[in-house]
Amino acid sequence: MPVEHDEEHFEGRLGHALHDLGDRFEADRAALADAGRARGHRLRLRRRAAVAGGAAGIALVGVGGALLVPWDGTPAPRPASSDVAERPSGKPAPDPVTGAELIRGLEELLPDGTTSNEEARGTADSPPSPYVRLVFDDGKGPAAVAVSMDRVEPGSENARQWTTCPDKALVPYDHCEVHRSPGGDVVMSVQGYEYPDRRVDTKHWYASRVTPEGHHIMISEWNAAAEKDAPVTRDEPPLRPELLVAVITRGPWQAAVDAIPERQHKPTATAAPDDAPAEPDTKDVLATLQPLLPKGVKVVEKGSNYTYLVLDDGKGRSYLQIDVQHGMGDVADELFGNDSETLPDGTRVGFRENGGDKGVAGAVMWTVDTLRTDGFRVVVSALNAGTQHDAPTRKTPALTKEQLREIALSPEWDRYR
Template identity: 30%
Template sequence: MVENQLTQLDVERHFSISRAKKLLHKVSPIFRRIFAVTLTVGMYGCAPEMGSSPSPANSRVGAGVSLEDLSIILQDMLPTGKAVALPTEAESRRAKNFGISYDDGHGAVRIVVSLQRVPDLNSSELTRCPLISRSPTSRCTRSVNVDGSVLVLNQEYEGVQEVGVQRWSAVATSKDGRQTVISEWNRASEQEDMPSRPNPSLSLKQLEAIATDRRWDFAFSGIEAPSPQPDPSAGLMTKEEILAVVKASLPRRIRTSGEEGDPRGYADLKVRDKQGESLLEIQLQRWKPEDPRMAQLFKDGVVKPNGIRLLIRQGPYGHKGAGAISWTADSLRLNGLRVIVTAHNAAAYGVDAVRKEPALSVGELTDLALNDAWDSQS
């Protein structure tokens, strides 16, 4: 496919017209829509593939794109309605973030767009569906396109489900690390506690179309990619290896289900006995043996005869659900391997307790955290 490359004059003309079009918005919405379509077809023609790099002409002008310009482009992509810019704009060398309140006549919604670069597809949690343990209401799909780009579509309640505030999102990440995140809430602004309508205005298909629209491409040349960082989970056990150790170590009365986790270093699962279900989490970390942050963290703990430091924590931290508590056995080995085992009396974060205490006792959590099987990967 032959690509139509943007020239400097094209882009300058685009933004001169965009600013003029903004002034015409209140005068003639119909003209505004016709104008937007004409501008898009006339300027962009055949768009580059999602995985391709922006053209040199795009790179020359991307740094000069303002958040106001990007907000106007977003409004061009929306169905006819009333749009007002929100004070959520933020710009840096690493990202461009902006938002609007949009009303199609059936209740205002908040829409926020973030344009950023990631080092690679595996370095961003946004290229994966959220864990159900952390987002229990999530309804998420992940797809990989033929060009290597990744699309994640998600719907979930934010906060207490009974309140009814929902966040729907689309995240499009190209193979070269350009990432467009569009999020929509069924409330007019972040300050609003209650929903303005039963569901957000735009469907997932409409959010997908906006996230993958080629009109964002030239803006990325003004966004720096973060410097590659060492993978903190490198060398740690895989999710499958962690789960194998856990299931081999659990008391016989315990049954398991709902296994999930990150590729390395973290896994969680549901454990249950006759009293009900409980979330169990296992996290592995690698630290320098004499790191002062670990010395401070474990200062109130105990040191076992083999030199392993152990700290027990009990409380409601990390939860919003009624009556939910967590028990944690946190251990640090002499070589810097940290093993954190946490059990909850709820099935996930943000939901109400389903039992009085977690399914595993503090002693059983301690035994799991001190298990010699973790040392096999040291």
């Protein structure tokens, strides 16, 4: 349907929104610098989802701003119960927010243009996570726009995940900023791509906001009429990052989150037991990993958010990632098949070879997975490219299968058990 605006009225309203935003937010450099702290806890919370993958797959779970409600309408998994904020007890439930109200709220915040393919789920619908999506055309080509709403536990790893810029070695993007308001709201805006390998130049720009009360609101847009499998219709998505941020700081979104019904059944918690050792941080893991590298292999880049190194032995760059996890004994049979090996001390060892997680042509990834008898897991993956989304720079990874095995089984990791 057409979205009619009085131009002066719209510009004035947007100007006020951006002015309010400027007063409330300032660049949060600390959030960018401290991003690595969330890594270990995030792995624990999502370890079951990563059982079938290598180390590369584990690190990418939940990274890069995937929309909470996919464009095809399939409900996304709810976060782990330990990471979801519940409505305070004793307070009456707010009135439901309808899908029509969400559509109207988004259309009122868009600039002049037309909308079509409007679809929304209100808070009284099931499953409970509300969303709105539509196709917006400002005269320069149709573009998909979507807003999703949910609760997160304030201060949790899930909340930090949605407000921490992705690692560029894992998720390519052109620009990312994090802002924090004096009142505690944190907003991240990212100008990225739908496909990490850039096989199609579909751009994905999004902004994610988390409030101190646990409201999580995310807006996404593309330079195509659908998230995937649709032709690019314009050079860039229609809404600039500052407008994306302005949209999610206004509108009916917080009211919708407040009206989300409390879940009748909490999902089984996937975090490690409370008495499990703390996961080592990125700096410690990489400091242990580097002395285990063979001679002649240089480290040309290292992760700050995730435990990876980029190596070069003179024959091309090679990505190496390691993950160290506790409490994985209960999923041993899912991690290790009949072709795995059991050492005399009970340690299980498995090897996988595949084309990596991104399906890049010519990619070769080798993974050595190890599990000690106390559930302590060390998994190492090497790729024949400098990142997970770049084209291969060599035929095979810089480290041999035997060298990966030696690293994963090194007694140096026992310090973290």
